[in-house]
Amino acid sequence: MNELLVQFGIESRELVAEASDGLLQLERSPQDAECLDRVFRAFHTLKGGAGIVEFAAMERAVHAAEELLSEARTGRRKISTALVEGCLAGLDQVGQWLDALESSGALSEDANDRAEALISRLAAIDGFDKKPTTGIRAAKPWVAALRARHSSRGDAITAIRYAPGADCFYQGEDPVARIGTLPLLSAQELAPLNPWPSLSELDPYSCNLVLMALTAAPVDSVRAHMQGHSGECEIVDLTSASSTVAADGSIFPRARAVLQSQLTLLMEGAPKQFQGRVSSAGLTASNVLRSMRRDDDAQTVRHATDASLTAKSSEPLRRSLERLLAPDAPMPASPAAPPGPETASRTLRVDAQRIDALVRLTGELTTAKNALIHTTAQAQIEGLGLAAGLTGLAAVFERLIGELQQSVLALRVLPLRTVLQRFPRLVRDLSSTLGKPVTLYIKGDHTEADKAIVEMLFEPLLHTLRNSIDHGVEEPSVRVERGKPVVASIQIRAARQDDRVVIEVEDDGAGVDVERVRRVAVDRHIATEEELQAMDDAQVIDLLFAPGFSTVATVTELSGRGVGLDAVRTAIERIGGDVSIASRPRHGTCVSFSLPFSVMMTQVMTVEAGGQRFAIPVEALVEILRVPRAAVSGVGSAQVLVHRERTIPIIDLAGELDGTREPSPDAEEFIVALAAVAGEFIALRVDRVGERMEIILKPLEGLLEGMRGITGTALLGDGRVLLVLDLKEMLS
């Protein structure tokens, strides 16, 4: 796939996410004009992108949705649930097309049919708001206020309200001078468009001004003066009773003349020149419109030209031009300027593979540094003269590489927003499918974590949310009986706690039915009656994570997709995380995820056994003990250690990992590393305890892949390979 398509795919996905986000917000607060603008811009850019890569079907479909939004912006249409759903359906379709694009490099074959289906669905959406149509013609309140403030200026016949685009200064524009040089200016005012930020946050080059003026010049000459402006401009004729508003981008006289002449051209001429005439008229008209930054209209004209050519009739193009020339044609406002160049220049989109390459290189460098430190130590032992200098140098390397590593890892950091922002939409759909109204609150979505962590979180969190809505949240009638609000709430809270990222998903539903979990655990032979009797509620709830557990009698389409909570736990644990459930009967359930901030660095303690070095993850290590022979007792072939009134099984590391080696000879004293895994203790008998170090853990590959008891490897400074123990597997 070529570079352009790749970029198109990336950008389109971002735009789809942004637009869905905005649509959901819009559904909650339909009056939020800023949000509507954002959604409109996203659709507009999406359409533009599709046009560039020539995906006509997608372009048409997105255009249809954009039209609706544009009508909503001008107040001619209400933001209704149908509108939001129609636009969301459009985004879903775009998402599917992007999937197809990624896998095959082209839109699916039925793209045209799908686009048409979507367009007719969107066209069927009612909700035109009749009132504001008249509102456009009614005198604007700003006009009345402006005239009142300058009542002495009786000679004014035209009022102007001009909000330049935020980036107009970059385009060399001076809006104040432009208004100040209006012919026959009689009054001028300046006001901030949005309230001023604090001075320290003011961006002097982002225009935040609204300019208003009264002039004795006629509307036409004012329009000519304002030609080519950026942003939005309203010009009101004070002499006409109806005070018609020339919305932004109204057609200027010269352009009007050109369009008019194309229309005349279409009406006459010999039939045999039909094709050439329609194409050139259409092209000229669309170019004129584009020169006025009226891309939408230019596109409409282009489509009309195509339609004319296919139908062999000038009718569609003629009608389209006539519509544009109609005196009261409702003109969609041109999209506001994209976010300032400031944001654009401060971020850089880099291919994730390049970052990964950088991470790998830094890893290699760390290994080289460890080798240097090792060599330096050798030099010191051998008393070489250079040792002191080398030691200093090694320390410098250590510090610099440490910094480099941190910077590189920071490149892979993403805010959790990237994954969390998909959930409002999904929860909305789930909630309507199940008929359980739910509001999702997200807190702390700015919390950052390594890309690998953020990206793998989607499935587990989705599963948790599904469970919450399906099993946790009660039916609305039950909620009413229990005196709870009918609309359930689910909160996702994310926060950084030291080097962990903690995410909690809490609902205000019924909580976990512990008795039922007990029953099911027995039925499915997950635990025996006796085992269950010894368990407290928390331990019973933890059984939900046991493989093969599902408390629903009939597997619903929603939660039962063959993946249980055990899959969630496995996925989370694979990246060094942990997941647990806390429940309060009738009050709700809280699922907590605790994840490492980064998957890269692992703190380990090295130990030696049978001449081989191993590493134990420090997070599992409890303490290193010297145990007298007497404290160890044999139970059958196994040995146990009684320590602080606990009986702990001893695993002889040398024997365990290499069956051919004889277990370490009995000695007066044992050295054991005491570790805790999932609340259970094991004691690893070792020959020697090494040092604590930070390693970049590499998963086992190739021949070693299936090796039990080893989770991964790391390269040591002296070139040897360090095997990192998987204590969990050793325990099972």
Added chain:
Amino acid sequence: MTVRTPEAELIVLEGTCPSEEAEMLLQRLLATPEAVVDLRRCESLHAAVIQVLLAAKPSLQLPPTDTALGTWLRALLLPPVTD
């Protein structure tokens, strides 16, 4: 350079003040929020510079009312009087 700071609490804008000077003016006003801005020797001000003045609302010394610029700047920079 047309933005000068001859005294600690005085910022003087002279001649033609293009958009590039908005940043400089903003920095000085941030450093000395109480500073008086003297526009008496100004010939023209770019919208970006005017925007900084509107946002910061410093005390101003404006050109005399009988000059075109003086009238214009008063209309722009002093809050409109409602009848």
